[in-house]
Amino acid sequence: MAIRLSLDDKVHHVTILRRHPHLVLVIDGEEHEITRLPGPGDGRGTMSIGGHDVGFARATLGDRQVVRLGGRTFDVSRVDPFSKGGAAGGAQDALRAPMPGAVVTVHRQPGDRVVRGEPLVTIESMKLQTALPAPRDGVVAGILRAEGETFEKDEVIATLEPETEDA
Amino acid sequence: MTAPHFRKILVANRGEIACRVMRTLAEMGIASVAINHRVEARARHVRMANEAVEITGDTPVAAHLDIDQIVAAARATGADAIHPGYGFLSENARFAEAVAAAGIAFIGPDAATISLMGDKISARNFAEENGVAVAPSVMPTDDLDQFIARAEKIGFPLLIKAAAGGGGKGMSIVRSAADLAEAARIAASEAQRYFGDGRVYAETYVERPRHIEVQVLGDGEGGAIHLFERECSVQRRFQKIIEEAPSANLPEKLREDICASAVRLAAAANYKNAGTVEYILGADGRFFFLEMNTRLQVEHPVTEMITGLDLVRAQIEIAAGKGLPLAQADVTARGHAIECRICAEDPDRDFMPETGQVQYLGVPEEGWLRFESALDQGQKVTADFDPMLAKLVVHGKDRHEAVDRSIAALDGLALLGVKTNIDYLARVLDHGAFRAGELHTGFVSEHKEALASAAIPAATLPQVLAAAALGFREFQDLALGTPEPYAAIGGWRN
Numbered sequence: 001m002a003i004r005l006s007l008d009d010k011v012h013h014v015t016i017l018r019r020h021p022h023l024v025l026v027i028d029g030e031e032h033e034i035t036r037l038p039g040p041g042d043g044r045g046t047m048s049i050g051g052h053d054v055g056f057a058r059a060t061l062g063d064r065q066v067v068r069l070g071g072r073t074f075d076v077s078r079v080d081p082f083s084k085g086g087a088a089g090g091a092q093d094a095l096r097a098p099m100p101g102a103v104v105t106v107h108r109q110p111g112d113r114v115v116r117g118e119p120l121v122t123i124e125s126m127k128l129q130t131a132l133p134a135p136r137d138g139v140v141a142g143i144l145r146a147e148g149e150t151f152e153k154d155e156v157i158a159t160l161e162p163e164t165e166d167a
Numbered sequence: 168m169t170a171p172h173f174r175k176i177l178v179a180n181r182g183e184i185a186c187r188v189m190r191t192l193a194e195m196g197i198a199s200v201a202i203n204h205r206v207e208a209r210a211r212h213v214r215m216a217n218e219a220v221e222i223t224g225d226t227p228v229a230a231h232l233d234i235d236q237i238v239a240a241a242r243a244t245g246a247d248a249i250h251p252g253y254g255f256l257s258e259n260a261r262f263a264e265a266v267a268a269a270g271i272a273f274i275g276p277d278a279a280t281i282s283l284m285g286d287k288i289s290a291r292n293f294a295e296e297n298g299v300a301v302a303p304s305v306m307p308t309d310d311l312d313q314f315i316a317r318a319e320k321i322g323f324p325l326l327i328k329a330a331a332g333g334g335g336k337g338m339s340i341v342r343s344a345a346d347l348a349e350a351a352r353i354a355a356s357e358a359q360r361y362f363g364d365g366r367v368y369a370e371t372y373v374e375r376p377r378h379i380e381v382q383v384l385g386d387g388e389g390g391a392i393h394l395f396e397r398e399c400s401v402q403r404r405f406q407k408i409i410e411e412a413p414s415a416n417l418p419e420k421l422r423e424d425i426c427a428s429a430v431r432l433a434a435a436a437n438y439k440n441a442g443t444v445e446y447i448l449g450a451d452g453r454f455f456f457l458e459m460n461t462r463l464q465v466e467h468p469v470t471e472m473i474t475g476l477d478l479v480r481a482q483i484e485i486a487a488g489k490g491l492p493l494a495q496a497d498v499t500a501r502g503h504a505i506e507c508r509i510c511a512e513d514p515d516r517d518f519m520p521e522t523g524q525v526q527y528l529g530v531p532e533e534g535w536l537r538f539e540s541a542l543d544q545g546q547k548v549t550a551d552f553d554p555m556l557a558k559l560v561v562h563g564k565d566r567h568e569a570v571d572r573s574i575a576a577l578d579g580l581a582l583l584g585v586k587t588n589i590d591y592l593a594r595v596l597d598h599g600a601f602r603a604g605e606l607h608t609g610f611v612s613e614h615k616e617a618l619a620s621a622a623i624p625a626a627t628l629p630q631v632l633a634a635a636a637l638g639f640r641e642f643q644d645l646a647l648g649t650p651e652p653y654a655a656i657g658g659w660r661n
Contacts, residue, residue, distance in 0.1 A: 001642065001645045002274035003642050005632055005635055005636060005638050006178060007623075007628075007631070007635075008633070009622070012632050014632055014633065014636040014642075016642075016645055016646055019646065019648050023646050025633055025636070025646075027628075027629040027632050027633060028629070028632075030629070030631075032629050034633060034646075037646065037647065038634065038637060038639065040640070040643055042526060042527045042583075043527055043529070044529055044581070045634070047630075047633065047634065047637070049629065049630055049633055050629075054630050056630075056631075056634050057527060057529050057581035057583060058527070058583070058634055058635070058638050059526035059527040059583035060526070060638055060639075061524075061526055064633070064636035064638065065638040066526065066527075066583040066584060067631050067634045067635050067638070068581045068583060069627065069630055069631055069634060070627050070630075071574075071577070071590065071593055071626075072590050072623075072624070073583070073589065074628075074631045074635070075586075075587075075589075076631065076632070076635035078639060090311075093626065109630075110239055113547070114248075114548060115522070115523055115524050118524060128640075128641040128644070129638075129640055129641065130640075130641065134660055137522075152615075158548060
């Protein structure tokens with residue numbers, strides 16, 4: 001599996017080359033052996049990459065990962081069209097399903113104020129879970145699919161209230 | 168006179184300073200009352216307080232500026248004093264008056280002292296009358312042409328300011344007679360727009376000035392002491408971002424002179440409360456009175472760290488009529504302290520405010536560190552309030568150690584989800600000129616290029632990308648070895 005990441009307007013490629021005996025990632029064409037993997041989720045973690053133990057803190061904001069490492073903060077975003085929730089709709093008021101699947105978790109309820117990139121719902125498609133982020137700052141107008149419900153590609157899963165002057 | 172004992176105090180503020188005041192109230196066994204707008208109903212200062220009163224307003228800030236509502240809240244809850252914190256109504260004479268009229272103690276000076284020090288011109292005249300040096304200047308008149316003619320006579324460079332101003336609004340530096348008329352007109356119109364008062368004044372501009380301020384305590388009966396000085400020269404947009412105590416490279420005689428001058432002013436004003444007398448200090452050792460802040464200062468913790476005193480406790484005891492907590496001879500300073508203001512802003516885009524949500528907050532814990540904030544993980548940072556999110560205050564045995572510890576603490580601080588100046592502050596502290604104590608209020612612009620974000624080191628880039636890629640759930644599942652059918656469906660094979 002390959003993932004494309006954008007950092008400071010440059011696109012980088014990260015590919016899983018091998019998993020055994022250690023995970024080997026190809027990052028921008030170079031192999032890096034990861035002998036110790038960080039745990040999942042947000043917060044502090046440690047990994048061993050290229051023989052070095054590296055501590056970091058990380059937070060997920062939809063399609064973005066904010067990584068603090070070596071006293072600096074990096075904002076990395078995923079450029080895969082795969083998880084561009086809402087892109088199909090064009091309008092920034094609707095969050096559309098990027099693929100058919102089922103809702104796993106609803107994170108936000110109608111009336112909640114949300115910021116761009118914040119996960120609204122987590123869906124599962126082809127056994128992969130993906131968080132669908134709010135396409136912009138705003139207030140949730142409706143969540144149209146409950147947990148466990150299925151949907152087709154491009155169906156509207158959630159809507160935001162139209163932008164007003166104070167949004 | 169018997170000293171009143173406060174049983175309950177309303178904190179007319181929010182955010183880190185409300186939390187900081189309530190911490191001392193809890194230590195003193197005094198009950199606390201918070202005020203909050205609807206949007207901050209679950210804020211930390213509300214959760215910390217023994218009780219809370221919701222206040223309303225067109226905006227959250229308007230609610231916090233509503234004198235009648237706040238006084239009514241204090242009455243309704245039976246508070247016997249109000250602590251105003253800093254900002255909001257802390258230097259509002261009408262507020263102090265309304266609080267006193269309601270039979271409630273105001274933890275601060277009386278309305279007359281606030282008015283005296285709140286107007287730049289009356290404060291300056293008072294300072295001058297009491298032997299406190301002020302910069303040569305021209306007083307404002309309603310006649311702008313006459314003002315320009317007089318300003319020209321004191322020479323250049325000149326600093327033009329709004330008479331009723333603050334926060335850098337309506338302020339400009341004029342370097343030649345040719346630019347004077349236009350600059351004066353712009354300053355007057357800005358002053359009118361921001362403060363509803365178009366009067367401006369001009370004074371000698373000190374090149375490469377340092378901002379030095381003295382912490383004082385006054386008992387309201389002419390007794391006053393100082394708790395040494397702070398240096399607040401590192402500023403952006405005319406606002407402080409790094410403060411320290413004591414100030415670097417200050418000759419002992421000069422320190423004594425500045426501190427003595429501040430005590431003279433506070434004593435002459437029969438000042439009652441903690442207060443700060445601000446000065447500009449030139450490279451030639453001349454210092455001039457800038458203004459007096461009649462409240463607790465944002466950067467008060469650096470003074471607390473070197474003196475071991477609790478300034479909020481001192482304010483409360485003074486307001487209760489218990490006098491000064493100690494004599495001048497008993498005030499001692501130990502080591503060095505530095506405060507960094509953590510702000511939601513982008514230093515690479517001229518420090519523009521940023522918003523977002525605090526997705527993860529990890530604060531290093533050390534005995535020599537104070538992290539003052541009201542932040543919670545998951546909290547949204549909006550444009551409703553000031554962009555300052557927190558203060559990181561560090562103590563060291565000397566300046567060198569305090570700088571190193573501050574950098575280490577900033578490196579270890581993870582505040583993810585909203586862009587901040589954390590990395591920028593570490594670069595300032597690590598800059599050779601900062602380490603050498605070569606400070607002045609133009610530091611940030613003078614070293615702009617050296618302080619900009621550097622390219623990502625070659626060794627760091629793959630580490631960051633690996634950590635980011637593995638942060639995406641589906642990528643990590645595959646990297647960890649998801650059971651084969653899942654991986655196959657995902658279109659990927661080992």
